[in-house]
Amino acid sequence: MNSAPAETGPEAIQAKPKMAARGVNVFYGDNHAIKDIDLDLYADKVTSLIGPSGCGKSTFLRCLNRMNDTIPICHVTGEILLEDENIYTSGIDVVQLRARVGMVFQKPNPFPKSIYDNVAYGPRIHGLAAHRTDLDEIVTTSLEKAGLWQEVKDRLDSSGTALSGGQQQRLCIARAIAVNPEVILMDEPCSALDPIATAKIEALIDELSGRYAIIIVTHSMQQAARISRKTAFFHLGEMVEYGDTTEIFTSPKEDRTRDYITGRIG
Template identity: 75%
Template sequence: MKEAIMSSTTATPKISTRSVNVFYGENQAIKDVSIDVEMDNVTAFIGPSGCGKSTFLRSLNRMNDTIVGARVEGKIELDGKNIYDPSMDVVQLRARVGMVFQKPNPFPKSIYDNVAYGPRIHGLCANKAELDMIVENSLQKAGLWDEVKDRLTNSGTALSGGQQQRLCIARAIAVDPEVILMDEPCSALDPIATAKIEELIHDLRGKYAIIIVTHNMQQAARVSQRTAFFHLGTLVEFGETSEIFTNPREEKTKDYITGRYG
């Protein structure tokens, strides 16, 4: 059963997890989760509120390290390297595995400085011209350049909600990550802004390994190629999105997809 859950493809995984357990103090939030995430697919994590999908997502770039009492057991590898190995540089890990949060959180800085922040602190540019190029390219990739190119000195917090979220995606892209984690990135957005984020995810597919947590099953069906269904901290089923939504193997998955609970 566990092998069927992990992956049914032959591609070398970008992220591989085996028997992952996550605890908050005495409370176990994630139970024995094994999954492979590939570079060329968007992977969606779905499940009812409190099922552990966001907790598991945060374990993939060690964001749970910031929570007192949090503990992760098992193995999580990025390109075959255990990210919880003591030799792992967590700052560099989070540059390689970027995060976009549920609520847009631009810095109280200019649009330009929001995107330039990461490249500056990681020393990714030798001069202002290189930094300008990184900022422009990142905003282009995030689908925001044409909307903000004439007001880069304006505050990022003055943008609309959807623009702020795309600015946060540009900020994540600017440090040249390999993986982008998105924790319900559209839940605070209106339908038009949501459509733009979904279009952006399609555009970014293949350039980065993308994992999106979403409470919206229709969104998972639209943007992802593989879907993992979580319930009560366990990974119930993982496979091709089309199969999960049309021909799930597990009864729990079928009940959730058909709206019997959630």
């Protein structure tokens, strides 16, 4: 997996979107949560989804790896393409999809297992390592990529829940990286962290951005401006505007976008 960046490097797939939403609608029972979204997500560009609470940005994110399937009343229409393949067709194996599209949650959720077992969990269930040495290798490189290796290398056997909040979140990122996904979805990964831990995660996202397609939901417009190259603004279930981050923040085309980033709505 160390060689991954060469294949998914910026030039290779710049023209073609890694994931794309085509006319996506989401319903929670009778509640129309997301309305007709069309969106192209590129592998080499970190994409931020911003918008006020309840605008549907997290719901949309959870459509991208079908985590919404766990909610019985949730119903999705339209197409979501992962490299030209609709992930909502009946033939898709959700288990394999989620191995390709990883996710990091708002609140750090390490398993109550050792640090090693947390990272090794994904590779084990997907059979990625034939031998113990392979597994050790995956765990080490994942922790290194997540910038956590130096802090935990001497206590891989201690519980993942004993780490600090920021370390737990980086552990969760290492856990997601360990299954070698193509896309990583992050649902407000810093909202439960202090500014220092947030800065570390942001630096990490920057570092990972070449290797994985990263889509991040954030409440902080500063964060979106700092770490992403593409930004989509959601409001009341609609995607109001999507474009380069610099453009969205300096010269938004839509009034609603301008109102939101200047703090007049939201």
